[in-house]
Amino acid sequence: MTLVVSRLARYPVKSCRGAEVAQARVEPWGLAGDRRWMVTEPDGTFVTARALPRLVLVHPEPDGEGLTVRGPGVAPLPVPVPDGGPLVDVVVWRDRVKATFAGEEAAAWLTEVLGRPLQLVHLDDPSRRPVDPDFGAAGDTVSFADGFPLLLTTDGSLAALNELIAAGPNPGEGPVSMVRFRPNVVVAGSEAWAEDGWTALRIGEARFRAVKPCGRCVVTTIDPDTAEKGREPLATLARHRRTGGKVVFGTNLVPETPGVTVRVGDEVEIL
Numbered sequence: 021m022t023l024v025v026s027r028l029a030r031y032p033v034k035s036c037r038g039a040e041v042a043q044a045r046v047e048p049w050g051l052a053g054d055r056r057w058m059v060t061e062p063d064g065t066f067v068t069a070r071a072l073p074r075l076v077l078v079h080p081e082p083d084g085e086g087l088t089v090r091g092p093g094v095a096p097l098p099v100p101v102p103d104g105g106p107l108v109d110v111v112v113w114r115d116r117v118k119a120t121f122a123g124e125e126a127a128a129w130l131t132e133v134l135g136r137p138l139q140l141v142h143l144d145d146p147s148r149r150p151v152d153p154d155f156g157a158a159g160d161t162v163s164f165a166d167g168f169p170l171l172l173t174t175d176g177s178l179a180a181l182n183e184l185i186a187a188g189p190n191p192g193e194g195p196v197s198m199v200r201f202r203p204n205v206v207v208a209g210s211e212a213w214a215e216d217g218w219t220a221l222r223i224g225e226a227r228f229r230a231v232k233p234c235g236r237c238v239v240t241t242i243d244p245d246t247a248e249k250g251r252e253p254l255a256t257l258a259r260h261r262r263t264g265g266k267v268v269f270g271t272n273l274v275p276e277t278p279g280v281t282v283r284v285g286d287e288v289e290i291l
Contacts, residue, residue, distance in 0.1 A: 023288035025223060026175055026208035027198070030054040032087055033140070034164045035068040036078040037244065038202060043283040046226050046275045049146035049161045050169035051204050051282075053082050056143050057122070058164040059130060064110040066164075067138060069239045073247040074134055089126070091133040099126045102142050110141055112149070112164060120144045151274065155231040160274050168272035171234055172215060173203040177269065180212035185256045193252035200240045200253065201269055207288050215271045216263075224286035228273040235266035 031038035034055045045052040059067045059075065069075045079090040086100040102120040110119045122140040130138040143149070143163055151160040152167050162169050178198055185194035198206055205223065207215070218230045241254050257267045 021209055021211075023207050023209040023290070025205060025282065025284050025286045025288060027203075027206035028282065028284055029202075029204055029206075031202060032080040032082050033057040033059065033078065033089075034066070035059065035070075035072075035075045035239070036080050036089075037076060038199075039081075043281055044204075045281050046170075046278050047146075048169070048275060048278040049149075049163045050165060050275075054170075054204060055164040056146065057087065058110065058112070058119070058141055058143070059134075059138050060110050060141055062137050062139060064108055064141075066110060066112045069242055069247075070237060072134060072136075073242045073249060076242055076244050077247050078130075078133060089129065091129075094129065094133055097126065097129045099123070099140065102144070107144075108141065113166065115149055117143070117149050118145075151231075155272075156274060168231060169275055170204040170228070170273040171202065171270050172205045172207060172228075172230070172273050173198060173201050173270040174210045174212075174215050175206060175208045176210045176212040177215065181253055181256065181261075181269070184260055185252050188256050188259070190250070190252050190255060193250045196240075196253045197244075199244045200242075201236070202239070203270055205273070205282070209288075213261075216268075218271060218290055220291040221273075222289040222291060223282045224280070225277070226280040226282050227276040227291070229276060230271045231274055232272050233263050233266070233268035234270040234272050236269050240269075 029038045029040045030051045080087045088098050090096045105120045107118040108121050119141040127139040146163045147161050151162045182195035
């Protein structure tokens with residue numbers, strides 16, 4: 021059975037809308053341009069769609085100089101990459117990391133769109149943040165993603181999940197799209213849940229370690245177009261997809277050959 025990349029995506033600002041791309045360079049900490057920005061409280065504590073679902077309505081569009089952020093009811097705002105600005109302490113889960121404040125104008129824009137005081141920060145040096153040492157190797161790093169550089173899912177697993185939703189107590193909430201899971205790489209051609217057993221793989225000329233299944237949270241229940249919350253797909257995953265006390269879908273990857281470009285249509289080989 022031939023496996024190929026059916027989709028690639030990056031999410032410039034953690035928890036905000038992402039965009040599909042035809043190709044992307046693999047960096048040690050993830051795809052180029054993926055989750056290098058983050059929304060925080062004024063004290064630097066990270067904010068995600070878990071607590072603030074309307075973040076999924078913020079649409080960052082990368083350009084050569086930074087981002088343009090778009091949101092409902094406000095004018096777009098260009099945000100340049102901070103150039104030598106002051107470093108601030110930010111907190112992502114258990115990690116305390118230095119990042120660069122993106123300015124008062126971006127903070128005011130986010131505050132208006134989301135209705136509470138917030139700020140935007142940029143991770144100028146992703147090598148500062150190591151991955152979870154329980155699963156990564158010495159020197160493995162990650163940007164502002166939850167724990168690992170890339171997330172891989174498969175079309176086969178999504179199809180199987182949507183069949184389970186249709187046969188369950190909330191059929192009206194399905195089918196759900198892959199966007200709910202915010203993957204970087206989607207693979208076509210595999211059997212459902214095959215990725216659970218993958219430990220190493222090659223995508224085009226790039227090699228990766230598959231380090232652990234991805235634990236899922238309430239972000240998957242947020243409609244990416246409306247920010248409304250439901251019960252699916254988390255309710256169905258909780259009944260059928262528990263591993264080590266976690267509800268799982270997809271698998272986390274760590275790059276072994278940074279600098280290589282991956283493309284939609286690339287062949288995937290399980291090693």
